[in-house]
Amino acid sequence: MISPSASPVHPRSLSVRNHDRDLAGLTYVYPVLSRRAGGVSVGVNLNPNNACNWHCAYCQVPGLVRGKAPEIDLVRLEDELRGFLADLLHGDWMQRFVPEDARVIKDIAFSGNGEPTSATVFPEAVELVLRLRAEFGLDETVPVRLITNGSLLAQTRVQEGVRRLGEAGGEVWFKVDAGTSEAMARINGVQLEPDSVARNLGRCTELCATWVQTCMFRWDDAVPSEAEIDAYLALLEQAGVAKLQGVLLYGIARQSMQPEATHLSPLAVDELQAIASRIEKKGLTVRVSP
Numbered sequence: 001m002i003s004p005s006a007s008p009v010h011p012r013s014l015s016v017r018n019h020d021r022d023l024a025g026l027t028y029v030y031p032v033l034s035r036r037a038g039g040v041s042v043g044v045n046l047n048p049n050n051a052c053n054w055h056c057a058y059c060q061v062p063g064l065v066r067g068k069a070p071e072i073d074l075v076r077l078e079d080e081l082r083g084f085l086a087d088l089l090h091g092d093w094m095q096r097f098v099p100e101d102a103r104v105i106k107d108i109a110f111s112g113n114g115e116p117t118s119a120t121v122f123p124e125a126v127e128l129v130l131r132l133r134a135e136f137g138l139d140e141t142v143p144v145r146l147i148t149n150g151s152l153l154a155q156t157r158v159q160e161g162v163r164r165l166g167e168a169g170g171e172v173w174f175k176v177d178a179g180t181s182e183a184m185a186r187i188n189g190v191q192l193e194p195d196s197v198a199r200n201l202g203r204c205t206e207l208c209a210t211w212v213q214t215c216m217f218r219w220d221d222a223v224p225s226e227a228e229i230d231a232y233l234a235l236l237e238q239a240g241v242a243k244l245q246g247v248l249l250y251g252i253a254r255q256s257m258q259p260e261a262t263h264l265s266p267l268a269v270d271e272l273q274a275i276a277s278r279i280e281k282k283g284l285t286v287r288v289s290p
Helices: 074-090 093-097 122-135 156-167 181-188 194-207 226-239 259-263 269-280
Strands: 029-034 039-045 105-111 144-148 171-175 209-215 246-250 286-289
Touching (some): 029 074, 029 105, 039 074, 122 144, 122 156, 156 171, 156 194, 171 194, 246 269
Parallel strands (some): 039 105, 144 171
16 A cells, blocks of 8 residues: 555645646556546556647647656556555545545546557456456446547557447546547648548447547637538537537647647637537537536
8 A cells, every 4th residue: 555644634645737747656556636527537648658649739748758658567566556446545644735625536547648548458457447446346436448549449459448338337438539630640740531420439339338528729919710610510410419429629728838828828718618519419429627
């Protein structure tokens, strides 16, 4: 178990604007106060090398590099997650680091500093997390989520992990920020065709309950155009809106650590709400986090 400290309050307490991966001092496990999950999210970071196959303009990871997850030490991951869950549930970590009104574990999430499904042992890591969730009696109260760009969903091993997550009542938060190749290149730093994104999103909905996760913002002070929103909605329709749980629409709350940060600024709440209204007209539930 992670040794508790006698310190009553830590100056680096969690907030929606502080997603410090080093707060718990671990390699693979880190806590965040998630504005979308609505409490403490126990993060599982399979990319401690800061490597991702995308380069999103709004990414808060410092030193982001192109690449995939390194070899994962599953024994260490298990030890860290078991110890941290024990400290959250039976120690004083919540009291020391979490605001009183947010001291609840809302999920265990595969997220972190890159694309988690790029880990060779991704399906094994899913099984490990599900086993420890059961060990702590959290099956009924704490969902397991995968936060992914979805780009590797055509791979059998990724489908295996997502399918197992679906069987266990988990969720996928699937990244879609744009509906055209040009906008994806600018925002996500990748050359993709909307058709391929829609196919992977459709695959995902067949395997596990899937929410689309979308970040929208001003680029050089310009709001997303009507044509860009139309293309985004067309992509969701192509994937099959009836199979989606809904859309998690959010704005910029933390500073990007990428060179493109100079282009970005937040949308106003009413601007995000206007986009949400257009999405809702397609029959989708939308949760907005400014």
